[in-house]
Structure formats: structure tokens, C-alpha cells
Amino acid sequence: MSRKFSDGRLVIASHNSGKVREIGELLAPFGVEVVSAGALGLDEPEETGTTFVANAELKAHAAAKAANLPALADDSGLAVDCLGGDPGIYSARWAGPGKDFAAAMALVNDRMGDSPDRRGRFVCALALAWPDGVCETFEGVVEGEMVWPPRGAQGFGYDPMFQPQGHTVTFGEMEPAKKHEMSHRADAFHKLVAACFQR
Numbered sequence: 001m002s003r004k005f006s007d008g009r010l011v012i013a014s015h016n017s018g019k020v021r022e023i024g025e026l027l028a029p030f031g032v033e034v035v036s037a038g039a040l041g042l043d044e045p046e047e048t049g050t051t052f053v054a055n056a057e058l059k060a061h062a063a064a065k066a067a068n069l070p071a072l073a074d075d076s077g078l079a080v081d082c083l084g085g086d087p088g089i090y091s092a093r094w095a096g097p098g099k100d101f102a103a104a105m106a107l108v109n110d111r112m113g114d115s116p117d118r119r120g121r122f123v124c125a126l127a128l129a130w131p132d133g134v135c136e137t138f139e140g141v142v143e144g145e146m147v148w149p150p151r152g153a154q155g156f157g158y159d160p161m162f163q164p165q166g167h168t169v170t171f172g173e174m175e176p177a178k179k180h181e182m183s184h185r186a187d188a189f190h191k192l193v194a195a196c197f198q199r
């Protein structure tokens with residue numbers, strides 16, 4: 001049995017405004033009172049884990065302890081098949097300290113060269129931690145292909161170069177509600193809700 005989230009405030013343990021927005025949209029139907037790590041002035045912990053789940057856990061624990069509230073963290077990224085799963089857990093770091101995702105997308109495209117295998121996937125690990133150290137984790141994925149040049153200004157990060165399987169538009173071209181029907185984040189979120197939000 002998973003620990004259930006009961007009423008009260010929930011910290012969104014992320015410093016990425018795109019993610020905070022999407023998590024807020026996904027949580028909206030549940031009437032949860034959310035507060036972001038940024039609004040609480042929480043530090044951004046160093047992501048020393050070797051998996052998405054480990055990094056999500058580390059971020060959720062750090063925020064739950066610092067805020068003395070339950071905290072939800074997201075560690076996510078883009079894994080490209082012909083790059084052996086890169087940039088993977090290093091997806092944010094590929095954009096450099098200036099968070100330049102135009103440059104990060106160009107780097108992915110350069111490294112892929114003319115490989116005939118254009119497959120990639122977004123992965124999202126969510127961790128919900130409590131101040132007493134209990135933590136529940138969930139993983140979601142969406143398969144797709146990498147396109148070039150990037151298309152669209154919706155979403156964030158690598159969205160303009162990712163076209164989900166069975167679709168002709170990129171996540172950068174999709175309305176937020178449509179992305180939430182299929183994204184890695186929504187996939188992980190549905191598992192979280194089923195385990196921790198049902199009464």
C-alpha cells in the first residue's frame with residue numbers, strides 16, 4: 001500500500017517553470033494547494049543520482065525536509081536511441097548553465113548526424129516524499145521520433161524537436177491539454193494519482 005496524500009499544502013520541488021506549470025495543470029482537478037520550491041526559497045539540490053528515479057527521490061526528500069511539508073519532485077529527460085539513451089539524466093545539463101535549449105537541441109541533432117534511427121522517448125520520474133522520509137515513486141514514458149528543424153513554441157525544453165508516435169506535430173506545436181493526454185509526465189502522474197490520491 002502506498003502512503004496517501006491527505007489535505008494540505010504540497011511543495012512542487014522543481015525550479016523549472018515549464019514543469020511547475022505542467023504539474024499545476026495536471027494537479028488542478030484534485031484541488032491540491034500547491035506551492036513551488038522557488039516561492040519557498042528552497043535550494044536546488046545537486047542531482048547526484050544515476051537514474052531518473054534516484055534524482056526525483058533526492059529532490060523530493062530535500063524539499064520535504066526543508067519545507068516540513070510533503071513534496072513532489074520530477075526528474076525527466078530525453079533519451080535518444082542512436083545516442084545510447086543520451087542526453088538522458090543529463091538533459092538539463094546539456095543546455096549549460098544558461099539553459100540554452102536551442103543549443104541543446106542543436107547538439108542532439110549534431111550528435112545524431114544522419115543516423116537512420118530517429119527514435120527517442122521522454123521519460124519522467126515523479127517522487128512524492130514526506131518529511132518523515134517516506135517516498136513513493138512512479139515512472140512514465142512517451143515514445144516518439146526526433147525531428148529537425150525544431151517546430152513550435154509551446155511547451156519547454158526539447159519539445160520542439162520531439163514528435164510523439166502516431167502524430168504529425170511536435171510537442172512544441174501541441175496545445176498543453178493535448179500534450180497532457182499523452183506525455184511522459186501525464187503517464188507518471190496517472191500512476192501517482194491512482195496510488196496516492198485515491199480515497
Ligand SMILES: O=P(O)(O)OP(=O)(O)OP(=O)(O)OC[C@H]1O[C@@H](n2cnc3c(O)ncnc32)[C@H](O)[C@@H]1O
Nearest residue numbers: 014015016074075076077078091092156157158159
Ligand atoms: O530539476 P528541476 O528543478 O525540476 O528542473 P530541471 O530543468 O533541472 O529538470 P531535470 O533535472 O529533470 O532535467 C530535465 C530536463 O529534460 C527536459 N525535459 C523534461 N521534460 C520535458 C518535456 O516535457 N518537454 C521538453 N523537455 C523536457 C528539460 O529540458 C529539463 O530541463
Ligand SMILES: [Mg+2]
Nearest residue numbers: 016047075092
Ligand atoms: Mg534538475
